[in-house]
Amino acid sequence: MSSETLLYIILAGIVALLLAIFQYFTKKKSVSKLNMLFSFLRFITVFAVLLLLINPSFEQVRLSVEKPNLVIAIDNSSSIKHLNLDKQANSFIQKLSNNQVLKYKFNLEYYTFGASIKASDSVTFTEKQTNIYNAFSQLTQIYKQTTAPTLLITDGNQTFGNDYQFISNSYNQPIYPIILGDTITYTDLKIQQFNINKYAYLKNKFPVEAILVYNGNENINSRFIVTKGNTTVYSKIINFSKSNNSKVINFTLPANSVGVSNYRATLIPLESEKNKINNSKLFAVEVINQKTKIAIISDFPHPDLGALKKSIESNEQRSVSFLDSKEIVSQINDFQLIVLYQPNNKFNEIFSLLELQNKNRFVVVGTKTDLNFLNRVTKSYSQEITNQTETYQAELNSNYAPFIIDDLNFESFPPLHSNFGSTSFSIPFESILNKTINGVSTQAPLLATFETNGRREAVLFGENIWQWRAQSYLNTKSFNAFDDFTGKLIQYLASNKQKSRLNIDYESFYSGSSNIIIKAEFFDKNYVFDTRETLDITVVDNISEEQKIFPLILKVNNYQVDLSSLPPSEYSFTIKTSNENLSKSGSFQILEYHVEQQFLNANVTKLQQLATNSSGTSYFINNTEGLISDLLNDNRYVPIQKNSKNTIPLIDWKYLLAIIALSLGIEWFLRKYNGLI
Numbered sequence: 001m002s003s004e005t006l007l008y009i010i011l012a013g014i015v016a017l018l019l020a021i022f023q024y025f026t027k028k029k030s031v032s033k034l035n036m037l038f039s040f041l042r043f044i045t046v047f048a049v050l051l052l053l054i055n056p057s058f059e060q061v062r063l064s065v066e067k068p069n070l071v072i073a074i075d076n077s078s079s080i081k082h083l084n085l086d087k088q089a090n091s092f093i094q095k096l097s098n099n100q101v102l103k104y105k106f107n108l109e110y111y112t113f114g115a116s117i118k119a120s121d122s123v124t125f126t127e128k129q130t131n132i133y134n135a136f137s138q139l140t141q142i143y144k145q146t147t148a149p150t151l152l153i154t155d156g157n158q159t160f161g162n163d164y165q166f167i168s169n170s171y172n173q174p175i176y177p178i179i180l181g182d183t184i185t186y187t188d189l190k191i192q193q194f195n196i197n198k199y200a201y202l203k204n205k206f207p208v209e210a211i212l213v214y215n216g217n218e219n220i221n222s223r224f225i226v227t228k229g230n231t232t233v234y235s236k237i238i239n240f241s242k243s244n245n246s247k248v249i250n251f252t253l254p255a256n257s258v259g260v261s262n263y264r265a266t267l268i269p270l271e272s273e274k275n276k277i278n279n280s281k282l283f284a285v286e287v288i289n290q291k292t293k294i295a296i297i298s299d300f301p302h303p304d305l306g307a308l309k310k311s312i313e314s315n316e317q318r319s320v321s322f323l324d325s326k327e328i329v330s331q332i333n334d335f336q337l338i339v340l341y342q343p344n345n346k347f348n349e350i351f352s353l354l355e356l357q358n359k360n361r362f363v364v365v366g367t368k369t370d371l372n373f374l375n376r377v378t379k380s381y382s383q384e385i386t387n388q389t390e391t392y393q394a395e396l397n398s399n400y401a402p403f404i405i406d407d408l409n410f411e412s413f414p415p416l417h418s419n420f421g422s423t424s425f426s427i428p429f430e431s432i433l434n435k436t437i438n439g440v441s442t443q444a445p446l447l448a449t450f451e452t453n454g455r456r457e458a459v460l461f462g463e464n465i466w467q468w469r470a471q472s473y474l475n476t477k478s479f480n481a482f483d484d485f486t487g488k489l490i491q492y493l494a495s496n497k498q499k500s501r502l503n504i505d506y507e508s509f510y511s512g513s514s515n516i517i518i519k520a521e522f523f524d525k526n527y528v529f530d531t532r533e534t535l536d537i538t539v540v541d542n543i544s545e546e547q548k549i550f551p552l553i554l555k556v557n558n559y560q561v562d563l564s565s566l567p568p569s570e571y572s573f574t575i576k577t578s579n580e581n582l583s584k585s586g587s588f589q590i591l592e593y594h595v596e597q598q599f600l601n602a603n604v605t606k607l608q609q610l611a612t613n614s615s616g617t618s619y620f621i622n623n624t625e626g627l628i629s630d631l632l633n634d635n636r637y638v639p640i641q642k643n644s645k646n647t648i649p650l651i652d653w654k655y656l657l658a659i660i661a662l663s664l665g666i667e668w669f670l671r672k673y674n675g676l677i
Contacts, residue, residue, distance in 0.1 A: 005056045012050035016043050034674065041667040048660045056650040064644070068147040068637045070106035071173070072096060073135055074123050075154035075180070076114050081125040082597045085180040088621045089153055090123065092178065096151075097121070102628055105637070109148075111135070115160075128564075129595065130154075131161035136171045143173060149616070149637060151627075153178040156603030159595045165606050168614035174636070175614040180621050181602025187216035188600055189240070189267050190278035199316040202289045205252040212247045212267055214240035215600075223268045224249060228261065238267070255287040260508050260589055278598040282568075282591040284509045292318045292494050297328050297350065298341035300368065305341060307466035312490055314483040325350055337362065337494045342463065343377075344370035351377040360456045360493050366463030367417055380452060381429075381459065384421030391415035392435040392462060394446050398557035399529045400432050402449060403492050404505045404521050407556065408481050411436075413471045416446065416462025423461060427452055432489075435461075449492065456493050501525070502582045504575055505558075509589040516563040516590065520552055520575050522582070534578040535559050542570040542587075568592035 020043040024035045074093065080086050093110075096102065112120045113135035114127025132154065139150065150173050158164060168175065192211040200206035212224065219241045226234040234251050255261070262284045269279040294312060298305055309320040323331065325346040328338070332353055339362045340347060354361055365374065367389050375382045394410040410433060418435075422444065429450035435442045449458045472482035505519040518537065524530045535552040548566075552559035552575070572587040604618075611618040619627050631637065 005054065008054045009051070009056055012054060013047055016047035016050060019043075019046050034670070037670065038667060041663045041670075044663040045660055045667070048656050048663070051651060052653060052656045052660075055653070057647050058650060060646045060648050062644045062646070064642050066640045066642055067105065067107050068149070068639070069109050069143060070102070070631070071109050071111065071139060071143065071148050071150040072121075073111045073113060073117070073139070073150060073152050073154075074121075075130060075132075075152075076112040076123050076125055077127040077130040077157075077159075078125055078594070079130065079155055079157055079597065079599050080180055083155060083181055083599070083602075085155070085621065086123075086125045089125075089180055092153065092621060092624060093121065093123070096628075099628060101632060105632060105639075111139070129159045130157060132156070132158045132164040133161040133167060136164060136167040139173075140171045147173075147637060147640075149174045149176065149631065149634075151176045151178055152607070152610075153180065153621075154607070155180045155599065155601075156607040157599045158603075165609050166613060168610065171614070173614065174616040175610055176616045176627065176631075177607040177611050177618045178621055178624060178627075179602050179604055179607050179618060181604070182620070183601065183604050185215065186274045186600050187218075187270060187272050188275060188278070189214055189220075189222055189269055189273060190275075190598065191265055191267055191281045192246075194265070194281060194283050196283055196285060197316050198286060200255040200285045200287050201291060202255055202258055202287055205254050206285060207250065207252050208283075210249045210251075210265060212238060212249065214245045216240070216245075217242045220270060222270070224265070225268070226251075226253070226263055226265045228263050233263070253285075255285070258287050258289050260284055260286050262509075262589065262591070275597070275600050277594060282593060284589065284591055286508050288317055292337070292490075293335045294318060294320050294337045294339060294490065294494070295323050295328055295331070295335040296320055296339040296341060297323055297325055297343075297347070299324050299344065299346055300342075302341065302463070303466040304364070304463055307469045308339065308341075308486070311469060311479070311483045311486040314479065315487045315490075318487075318490065329353065332357070332359070336360070337490065340364065342366045342369045343374060344368075345373045348373070348377065358453060358455045362458045362460075362489075362493055364460045364463065364465075365419065367419065368463075369419070371419065380427050380450060380457065381423060381425045383419060383423050383461070386419070386421040388420040390418055390420040390437070392418050392437060392442075392446055393439075394433040395436045395441055396557075397431045397434055400430055400557075401521075401523045401529065402430055402503075403488055404503055404519050404558050405432060405488065406481070406485065408472055408485055409475055411439075412475060414464070414467040416460075416468075417464050418446075418462040425450070449489075456495075458489060458493055500584075502575070502577065502584050504584045504586060506586055506588055508587075509591060511591050511593050514564075516566065516588075518561050518563060518573070518575075520559045520584070521557075522559065522577060529557060533580070535575055536578065537561050537573055537575045539563065539566065539571050539573045541566075542572055544569070566590060 020039040023042060024039040074089070080089060096108065102108070110119065110121035111117055112123055115129040115131055117135040117138050152175055154177065156177070156179065190213055192213045195209040197206060210224070214220065222238050222240070224236050224238050225232055233253055236249065238247055262282065264280060264282050266280045269276040296305055296308060305322065312318050312320050328350050337360050338354060341364045343363065365383065371383050371385045393415045394413055396405065396407050396410050427450055429445065429448045431445040431448045433447040435444045435446045446462060447458065447460045449456065469479060469482045473479050501523045503521045510516045520535055522530050522533045522535060531554055537550050537552060538547060539550065540547050550561050550563070552561045568590045570589050572585065574583055574585045576583040608618045617630065
């Protein structure tokens with residue numbers, strides 16, 4: 001409390017005392033015990049009021065000691081168990097947990113990671129994938145402002161994600177890799193990678209590229225064999241040496257039957273090989289009977305055209321051709337879908353042909369679109385003409401019914417350039433995306449679809465969709481999400497199937513190392529997404545005939561089920577609704593592939609470099625005696641004493657108000673009792 005405040009309190013006491021004496025000890029009033037009591041009560045009242053105005057306070061200083069954190073990140077992937085190092089890892093973790101001196105100096109924080117990271121000290125070594133870079137990216141956000149040396153207990157073998165070797169550029173903490181594994185070099189043959197298209201076409205041959213790797217010092221011979229069932233479809237003798245230790249094999253295979261074709265590639269192992277799992281790998285291709293041909297019609301160049309072509313052709317089942325408004329007239333029967341990019345009066349003949357043939361179409365309306373012409377040739381909708389432009393961002397309509405749409409975080413996409421004005425539809429339509437301006441929804445369609453007379457049509461009211469594809473890549477480091485969105489729209493427009501109340505989304509086959517997610521949408525009779533329904537999936541293993549039932553979980557705008565726990569096999573499934581008699585069936589295959597079992601050694605070089613870059617030290621799991629001592633004696637990890645100052649009122653205002661009310665009440669009661677009022 002300052003001396004100035006203390007002076008104010010003394011003056012307040014003097015003023016309150018003088019005022020009380022003045023009121024009760026004048027010449028007309030006697031100095032009686034009753035007046036003295038009244039004077040005391042009045043003094044208390046006035047003094048409390050003045051204290052309330054002065055509000056005296058003092059600073060309270062609290063000292064606290066903040067210990068540094070010791071982050072223990074444990075690789076929970078199955079490669080640890082495959083290398084027979086799970087017991088050593090558990091023993092080391094237990095040793096850290098039981099060390100009282102270490103716990104006295106540090107706050108021990110445990111995390112396990114595989115494909116993702118979570119706070120836990122329970123390890124099972126069953127994760128199918130490893131992403132060390134993602135683990136550090138998450139820890140960066142948690143320990144950005146604190147001292148947190150990190151023990152990384154891992155073999156250093158990452159199966160996907162960015163290179164973690166230089167993560168110290170963003171993760172500003174010393175890293176101590178505890179290396180699970182050794183540096184012994186084993187003789188090993190393995191199939192490193194397959195490059196193959198997902199789809200092939202009936203009666204064609206599809207290319208396959210295989211990358212084979214040899215790790216050893218001697219000259220050896222092996223045979224590379226590809227089989228389909230019990231039939232060998234390709235075979236070749238492969239020679240390796242210490243200097244010539246990798247081969248790229250290119251060959252073609254015939255696509256003779258429609259459906260999913262499974263193949264097994266085998267590089268005949270050596271007798272001395274320790275790991276023979278990586279000598280064999282399954283791959284599959286889906287053979288289709290027809291390729292969907294799509295024409296994009298435009299009379300001027302625009303970046304959107306290239307983005308649409310790239311996005312549509314990311315699916316090998318589709319091919320895109322660029323034509324102008326005159327060329328398409330003679331070739332219109334060659335295409336299953338026509339994309340009309342910013343039509344003008346030169347498109348008059350093509351619109352007439354499309355109406356005559358009742359053909360599906362996708363219209364993109366932009367700032368160069370002739371709206372007078374478009375309003376004249378289209379009967380389903382019209383665009384208000386204001387001769388002004390506007391930029392609109394997108395908002396996903398979660399109740400869109402015709403097919404399943406994933407949210408690509410459309411709100412983060414750049415705005416599309418469009419014509420200002422309202423759009424009116426003369427027929428029922430479904431809006432996939434709505435327009436927003438500065439985050440405010442207009443409920444006007446930005447991307448809409450509709451069906452009329454057995455024909456399907458989509459309209460996009462904006463240009464510069466190429467920026468969406470670029471932003472999607474920035475968000476996810478891949479074009480796949482945006483290309484899948486475009487692919488679903490194209491698939492819907494290129495088909496004439498009737499609208500269904502139950503839609504399912506799945507792949508024909510999955511790699512054994514990937515997540516197996518099946519999605520479904522259920523709509524009521526008005527085709528509004530229904531969140532009240534309960535959906536179950538019955539999965540049958542076609543080989544063992546084992547049957548399992550799983551519930552589908554509601555996820556915002558669809559139902560999902562994760563079947564990643566299923567072993568590799570061939571499956572058929574049926575999704576049923578509980579309250580209504582609706583069901584959809586399908587089939588898929590899970591290919592056997594254990595990416596975590598492809599490793600023989602720890603990635604020692606990369607882990608040691610990580611330690612050096614982060615000012616840490618690396619240790620092998622069987623040589624960690626000095627680790628705890630190094631951590632305890634490192635001067636960088638000392639407790640930090642912090643003081644916090646809090647300004648606290650000398651007397652709480654609530655108590656002062658209570659004192660004022662009590663003293664005034666007692667004074668009034670006594671005066672009333674003694675007939676002085």
